[in-house]
Every structure is written in structure tokens, then in C-alpha cells.
Amino acid sequence: MDKRRVNVIRGKLLSWYAVEARDLPWRRTIDPYAILVSEFMLQQTRVETVLRYYEPFLDRFPTLRALAGAPIDDVLKAWEGLGYYRRAHNLHRAAQVVAGEHAGELPRTIKELRALPGIGPYTAAAIASIAFGLDEPVLDGNVIRVLSRLFRIGGDPAKAKPRDAMLAVASQLTSSGDASHLNQGLMDLGARVCLPRSPRCHECPVACECDAHHAGEETAYPEQPARKRVPHIDVVAGVIWNGEPSTPGSRILIARRRTGDMLGGLWEFPGGRVEEGETNEQALVRELHEELGIETSVGAFLLDIDHAYTHFRMTMHVFHVRHTGGRPRAIECADWRWVSVEDLGDFAFSVADQQVLSALRKMSRRE
Ligand code: SF4
Numbered sequence: 001m002d003k004r005r006v007n008v009i010r011g012k013l014l015s016w017y018a019v020e021a022r023d024l025p026w027r028r029t030i031d032p033y034a035i036l037v038s039e040f041m042l043q044q045t046r047v048e049t050v051l052r053y054y055e056p057f058l059d060r061f062p063t064l065r066a067l068a069g070a071p072i073d074d075v076l077k078a079w080e081g082l083g084y085y086r087r088a089h090n091l092h093r094a095a096q097v098v099a100g101e102h103a104g105e106l107p108r109t110i111k112e113l114r115a116l117p118g119i120g121p122y123t124a125a126a127i128a129s130i131a132f133g134l135d136e137p138v139l140d141g142n143v144i145r146v147l148s149r150l151f152r153i154g155g156d157p158a159k160a161k162p163r164d165a166m167l168a169v170a171s172q173l174t175s176s177g178d179a180s181h182l183n184q185g186l187m188d189l190g191a192r193v194c195l196p197r198s199p200r201c202h203e204c205p206v207a208c209e210c211d212a213h214h215a216g217e218e219t220a221y222p223e224q225p226a227r228k229r230v231p232h233i234d235v236v237a238g239v240i241w242n243g244e245p246s247t248p249g250s251r252i253l254i255a256r257r258r259t260g261d262m263l264g265g266l267w268e269f270p271g272g273r274v275e276e277g278e279t280n281e282q283a284l285v286r287e288l289h290e291e292l293g294i295e296t297s298v299g300a301f302l303l304d305i306d307h308a309y310t311h312f313r314m315t316m317h318v319f320h321v322r323h324t325g326g327r328p329r330a331i332e333c334a335d336w337r338w339v340s341v342e343d344l345g346d347f348a349f350s351v352a353d354q355q356v357l358s359a360l361r362k363m364s365r366r367e
Helices: 003-020 032-042 047-060 064-068 072-079 086-101 110-114 121-132 141-150 160-174 179-192 211-215 280-292 341-346 351-366
Strands: 232-241 252-256 271-273 295-308 313-325 335-339
Touching: 003 160, 003 179, 032 047, 032 064, 032 086, 032 121, 047 072, 064 086, 072 086, 110 121, 121 179, 141 160, 141 179, 141 211, 160 179, 232 280, 232 295, 232 351, 252 280, 252 341, 271 280, 280 295, 280 313, 295 351, 313 351, 335 341, 341 351
Parallel strands: 232 313
Antiparallel strands: 232 252, 232 271, 252 335, 295 313
């Protein structure tokens, strides 16, 4: 890209950002820890969702040392509902590493940032440019869309060649200072103007420099890789009672998922996948025996929950279950507890299991 074009795009983008920047709470701070939290939350999650979690999380853990010293259960509880819980584990571990090895100060180089748990190239560059003002380019989904259109960069952006081409132009744009505003300007342009299906080119500050716009091919970029079919699975889960459901003093058995498993560290209503040829009830009895070593009898159906994860969709069939024998053991889980309906809210559950929680609360209010 020639120098004139770099300067024109830089100038127009910075002027636009100065007026149009989204007012986001993590943009009102220069505290590297607060920016670190926002970048972890924004990995794979929309800004609108993060807005509901960011400030309560910082109220609960106002400093890096507060987070580092907190039990992981408290961190997971504050993260409950935000999804991708590996991020919560990584953020907690990253805070502990910074507290232990960097005297509580977030390191300032890309190399040291990349060495922290859960920090990949994007998050390292975002923190380096936004928190420390380093001239580092970032490529997220919004930035990729803008750059691929501005410079008509074809090919699947997940592949090395197109990605390198985008990184090269992003580096040119950010190499003469103001990387923080330029990166965030590109992000905001992608989020508000250069929209995936109907870009608002008439509002775009860099339309005069946009190759895809001149060619009338805005939506041909970035190239969309062929969609893979997302598999669907059926799973069962049991609300396991130690007596009659919802009678005074009755308790529910919950299990904690193993760290390293999907949704690791969260609590769940135990169960598992329905295998071919099994009824839901048979699958539930088998799963509860395998996971906790207990005997059970399956009672009334409670509800079905449909939920989509990144790589699969599931329908979870939830039943009331009676514990009939065997002391629970943590065989395929990390821990277990007998808990009253009122105390379930003290534990961190996945979004799907929170729907079971709501159904139980409604049931208990009715009774
Ligand atoms: Fe996107 Fe249109 Fe602006 Fe090009 S002119 S960057 S396609 S909004």
C-alpha cells in the first residue's frame, strides 16, 4: 500500500473514531487489569452480552490481586452465563501468574503477554495496543471484514495467506502511532457501518479508498468458508432427590464437572449422552451409575432444553429421579453435594442447567 493511501485511511478513520467511538466501559479506563478482563470476556462473545457482566465482575474482583486470590468457584459464579468457561479458568490462572511472577503488574511485551494462560495473538495485540499504546495490529471478525473489503483481499480469512495479507495492511495502518484508536476504529467501523450483509457505504469514512465498494462487490468479501453441518445429540439429566420431590428437607444431588472437560469446574444436574438403542430413562440410570456409582429410579419428566454450542447442538431431556441406593462417589465427576433447592443458587451452573434451576424454583413456589 502506498504511503498516501495509508495516510488517507489513517486520517479518515481516526477522525471518524474521535466522533463516533462506541461508549464502552472498558474504554473509560487505562487500568491494564480492567482491559485484560474485557479482552477475555470479548473472546467469542458479543459486546452487548459482555456489557452485562463486565462491571459486576470488576465490582467483585476490583484488582488483579483480588482475582488472583479468589477461589475458582467464586470466579466461575461471577462468570456464570457468559459461556466458554475455559476463559474464566485461564483469566484466573493468568492473574495468579502475573501476581506471582510479575509483581502484580501486567507485562508489556507481546512475548510475555503471550506466555500467560489464555492469551493468543489477538488478545496480546489488543492489550498491547489498547493498554500500553504499542503499535500492534489486531485482527478480529470486524477488522477482517473491513480490511478484506477495503483492499479486496480474497480467500478464507482463517487461512495463512489471506490472513498474512490482512496483517500486513493492518501493520502499515498502525505502524505510525495511535494503534489503540486505529484498532478500535476498525472494530467499530465493522460493528456499525461495514456490516456483514448490508454495509452502509454511504456513511463510511473510508468509502473513497475502498476497492470492494468501487467494484460494487462489498458483500463478496470476506470469503465465507463452506458451512459444516453442526451435529445434534440427545442428552439426559436427572434432578436426583433423596426423598419425595419438593417435600420439606428433601435435597438434590448435584455434581461438579472435571476441570479440563467441557464446562469444567461448573456444577450440573448429572447425566450424559443417550446411546443408540437406549430410551432416555435407560440412558439416565446408566449414566448416573457410571458418573456417581448410585442406583436410581427415573420418575416424572421435567422439561426439554435445546442449546447450541460451537461444535454441536443438543437437546437435554430432564427428569426427576429418586436415589435408591449406593453412596455417591466422584467417579466421572470432580465432586458431588446434596443441596436444597434454596441453596442451588450458591453454585455456578451452565446456561442450560440454569433453565432446570428456574423450573425447580417455579415448582417449589407453586408448592
Ligand atoms: Fe465497508 Fe462499504 Fe466502507 Fe468499504 S465502503 S469499508 S464495504 S462500509
